[in-house]
Amino acid sequence: MHVPIFILSFFIAVFGHEDHKHGISESEHYQKGGHNINYDHDAFLGKSHGHDFDTLEPSEAKRRLKIMIKEVDKNGDGFVSLTELHEWIEYQRKSFMRESIDMIIDRDDDNKDKQISWKEYKYAHYGKWDDEASIDKKLREKINNAKHKFNVADEDFDGKLNREEYMMFRHPEESTRVSLQEIAIDEIIDEMDVNKDRLVDLNEFLGQYVDDRTNPPDWVVEDRKHFAKTLDLDGSGKLDRNEMRNWVLPKLSETKEEANHLIKGADDNNDNKLSYEEILDHYNLFVGSTATDHGKALKFDL
Numbered sequence: 001m002h003v004p005i006f007i008l009s010f011f012i013a014v015f016g017h018e019d020h021k022h023g024i025s026e027s028e029h030y031q032k033g034g035h036n037i038n039y040d041h042d043a044f045l046g047k048s049h050g051h052d053f054d055t056l057e058p059s060e061a062k063r064r065l066k067i068m069i070k071e072v073d074k075n076g077d078g079f080v081s082l083t084e085l086h087e088w089i090e091y092q093r094k095s096f097m098r099e100s101i102d103m104i105i106d107r108d109d110d111n112k113d114k115q116i117s118w119k120e121y122k123y124a125h126y127g128k129w130d131d132e133a134s135i136d137k138k139l140r141e142k143i144n145n146a147k148h149k150f151n152v153a154d155e156d157f158d159g160k161l162n163r164e165e166y167m168m169f170r171h172p173e174e175s176t177r178v179s180l181q182e183i184a185i186d187e188i189i190d191e192m193d194v195n196k197d198r199l200v201d202l203n204e205f206l207g208q209y210v211d212d213r214t215n216p217p218d219w220v221v222e223d224r225k226h227f228a229k230t231l232d233l234d235g236s237g238k239l240d241r242n243e244m245r246n247w248v249l250p251k252l253s254e255t256k257e258e259a260n261h262l263i264k265g266a267d268d269n270n271d272n273k274l275s276y277e278e279i280l281d282h283y284n285l286f287v288g289s290t291a292t293d294h295g296k297a298l299k300f301d302l
Contacts, residue, residue: 024093024254025050029261037285037292040265043258044088044286046095053287061289062280068287069276080274086259093255094167094174101167115160118150149183173249181249185241188248199238202227262286 025042029035042050053061072080072088108116108124126143129135135143153161153169161169168175173184192204205227206220216224231239231247239247266274266282284292 023250024089024258029258037288040258040262040285041288043255044092044262046092048096048099051288053289054292056289058283058289058291061287062283065283065287066276066280069279073276078276080276080279082259082263082272085262085274086256089255089258090252097167097171097174098163101163101170104170105163105166113160115162116166117160118147121146121150121161145187149180152177152179152183181245185245185248189241189244199240200244201238205231205239 025039025047027036027039027042029039038050041053045052053064056064069080070076072084074084074087105114105116108120110120110123122143125146126139149172150161150169153165153172153175155165168177168180171184172180172187175181175184189198189200192200192207194204202224206223227239231243233243233246234240262285263272263274265285266278268278268281279286283289
């Protein structure tokens with residue numbers, strides 16, 4: 001039995017659809033009118049490490065944060081600019097993907113050259129077949145599609161994917177290359193488009209949810225609103241390829257807005273950049289500690 005390659009698509013199809021599977025945080029930034037500080041910690045530390053400072057005393061949290069600030073301050077001028085903070089948050093947004101890729105490469109890399117060949121990938125995800133002619137049509141189509149994507153991701157044409165190439169293979173929506181972005185869009189449409197008209201209607205968007213108009217769960221109510229108000233730009237009741245592109249591909253605006261938010265929250269002298277002292281004075285906004293009340297929704301000016 002093979003392991004499905006289109007993990008993102010699978011979870012979207014089965015469990016409903018949420019924007020930015022590779023977003024800053026699984027948490028909402030604002031909840032019931034209050035500011036959720038966990039979102040900011042996920043943004044600055046990476047969402048798989050957002051709670052790493054929760055057990056630290058404030059003095060230790062500040063000590064470690066000061067070390068991190070030097071990494072954010074790329075030009076070493078003693079200040080963190082909006083651009084530097086934006087680049088840091090974008091780097092952290094992808095951190096969980098890099099960690100996952102490292103584990104997958106370590107698992108599937110049979111010859112331990114820190115690269116993945118097509119054969120290594122194929123065997124790991126589809127198994128070995130004594131007679132490949134016996135592979136059923138649907139599985140063969142998946143293998144062929146994966147092979148095509150593998151070749152597109154192989155930028156240096158050496159027949160293997162290094163760490164960066166393999167990350168773009170696994171997450172083509174994150175690539176800056178249009179060819180991989182289009183593959184990402186195709187994968188999601190193929191998985192969601194039940195009637196094969198290359199459009200995604202509301203029922204297809206909701207996946208395997210069995211309609212209950214009398215008492216739908218909250219996520220269905222929210223997804224219906226999001227579909228109608230945000231995604232279905234032409235009001236046709238279906239998402240075409242361009243509308244799907246807007247949904248599937250990550251938007252840098254999320255990380256830029258968060259960088260602006262952190263600058264605004266800690267820029268005491270309003271010079272549009274942060275000194276090390278300003279960041280340390282507002283350490284709870286960036287990393288937290290044992291003194292942070294994570295259960296409290298803090299009021300924050302929008």
